[in-house]
Amino acid sequence: MSCDLNGKELAMYDVIIIGSGAGGGMAAYQLTKAGANVCLLEAGGYFDPADPKYITQLKWPYESPRRGASTVRAFGDFDAAWGGWQIDGEPYSAETGTEFHWFRSQMLGGRTNHWGRISLRFGPDDFRRYSLSGIGADWPIGYDDMKPYYDRVDKLIGVFGTNVGLPNEPDGFFLPPPKPRLHEMLITKAARSIGVPVFPSRLAVLTKPINQERGTCFYCAQCGRACSAYADFSSSSALVIPALKTGKLTLINNAMAREVLTDPQSGLCTGVSYVDKTSLQERTVKGKLVVLAASTCQSARLLLNSKSSRFQRGLANGSGVVGKYLNDSTGASMSGFIPALMNRKRYNEDGAQSCHIYTPWWLDNKKLDFPRGYHIEYGGGMRMPDAGFMSGIEAYNGLIADASGKKKEAGGYGASLKEDYHRYYGAFVSMAGRGEPVPMESNYCEIDPNRVDQYGIPTLRFNYKWSDYEIKQARHMQQTFDEILHAMGGQRVSPAPSADRNYGLEAPGRIIHEAGTIRMGNDPKTSALNAFQQAHEVKNLFVVDAAAFPSQGDKNLTWTILASSMRTSDYIIDQIKKKSL
Amino acid sequence: MNRRDILKSIPLTTLSLSAATPEVSPTAPVPKPAITEFKNGKSPEEQRRDNALQTAKFLTAHELATVTLLCDIILPADARSPSASQVGVPQFIEFMLKDQPDMQTPVRGGLSWLDHECRQRFGKAFTDCTPPQRIAVVDDIAYPAKAKLEHKPGVAFFSRMRNLTAAGYFTSKAGIADLGYMGNTPHQWAGPPKEVLDQFGLSFDPDVHYADMG
Structure with a gap:
């Protein structure tokens, strides 16, 4: 019998899950529905997108004194993520000459409350990049293993899109997509004219009802604020809150996990110690099985901090790979001005927040000077003004002749300037490439030997540099953007970034698609987890976030996190039934 | 009493x-009772921070008067919509200066530069100048491409004021109406209106069954 400091007997849970984002939420949902007693530890507070005290959806910019500027929240006052690139009292560092930006959202549902809802399955090629190119790593499983779970996630969570039969963009079970907006129709026409394909995007937004609990989209373009009608996928509203209704889930908020506890004899997990952030008390929960879903870097940190005489390099880290192969999507973008869109007729064109169209990777890397592909996301339109409204107009309002046919001097003031804001509003498009990086052993996070956070938990130190692969891919993105923009008759707002700025390649971590630090594989010498995301060395330890992924395709990770977490949960249920766990 | x-x-x-x-x-x-709950989507920490910033003061009365004149030169009232100061833009700028202290020195310095320039030319501060005198100085700093080298500090300042004024103005209720943004309200999206499609010669992909088609 285990007791806490006051001698009270501790509950023994069937499963302890750390983290309530996509991976942890799905595991909590699946395991409680199967009847398990689950304890879910979440580092942040409770959040329900439908509770008025949390709602920012449909608020106007003037309801924020900073008009929604990003002073406090990284994506502005109305964004649903609690946290950001920096969190007071929870620092991290980077080795000199390298950088990594670590975005954390500490709240029920984690980063799923504010993400773009772009939901792309990996295709068959995405699971075997080493076999196809000789660099990177293969997954120990293939698309056929994942397909049934992608199908179930499509139906359980809901995603709109279209079946177009592309070999590496698998079909799915899609709700009908919303129509494109004007700028998206112009982009589609221009891109197709130069051989760049465009299809309806695939977003986890309900354009039709899928059950009684969740509403349908009313097109406010604010998915980033978390939908109060539950019409977009957030782990909080779509998974954890339903799991709580089973009565089988014990949710502990403000629980900052410190260490996974193990039995020195058996080497098996016995529980988790955590700091209750509200009281700063150290607490322990006991469980038969531990599932990590704290996020790619936080899960790796937990394992590396869970040292014992038996696991001297950290838990489940006999291979030494934990923390290594950290990889984030590449990202480069462009903002362009479309003269044909000036002086637009006004109407409400709010749709889903993210693009209604996208371009999947369409070229053959064997014929290019970089080994991995990217997809393109598009933006633009007559959006709700915010604190950055048409900032920098002095850079472009001299470009185009006014109603009288004269070009103006850029800058200005008064009636003429006011007219410029009217003329230029809604006349911009943006294009953003999101590409697959090559995971490198030399890109990693590790425990900083000299630093702890405010809870006394040793912090992460990052070591990450882009390689030529990613830089050349970014150059190609910029060339593509220019070609599409040119075909639209548009022009860049500012010159294309050149080699000295890595062609606009965003710094590692900025795209918030990090993966790879506790990768799965068939060989325990080069991987930490087996094909079911179960630790090779600790059979009652699982990882269900993107830390487990050997690579990430150019596909946003969430749909694969959901599918693989569902698959691992099924495996756990099956193994418990067989008494193998 | x-x-x-x-x-x-x-x-x-x-x-x-x-x-x-x-x-x-x-x-x-x-x-006041301690703030311990979320309200309007804001955490207790955010509410406390905003309250403290709204109570604090940064700009002097003279500086605020100068800011107010500049805002209304940048976005004056017209037949359709009010001026920047009529929709609270100077107060928004005052808040932003406290919210983002990195802006304090450029703005305070820019205001001083402007007064110095006016004193050299007209022997008085910007606020005491006549409207034509004010415009004479503004004309020298409002057009980045043709501004003289000695006016560059003023240009950087005026560009910042233009951006701040537009941000405050077009995020205000009257500014949003003036601009013609019509969203932020539940609706059914069924594509651009037919007249817009016709204007651009566009049509929807006939192979796709869209959400609004039932």
């Missing part, structure tokens, strides 16, 4: 003193 008026009439110094020794002062302000 009721109690509230009495409180108002007490000089600030007296109030500060009484706040320091609340147990002996019957006029000590009642402390």
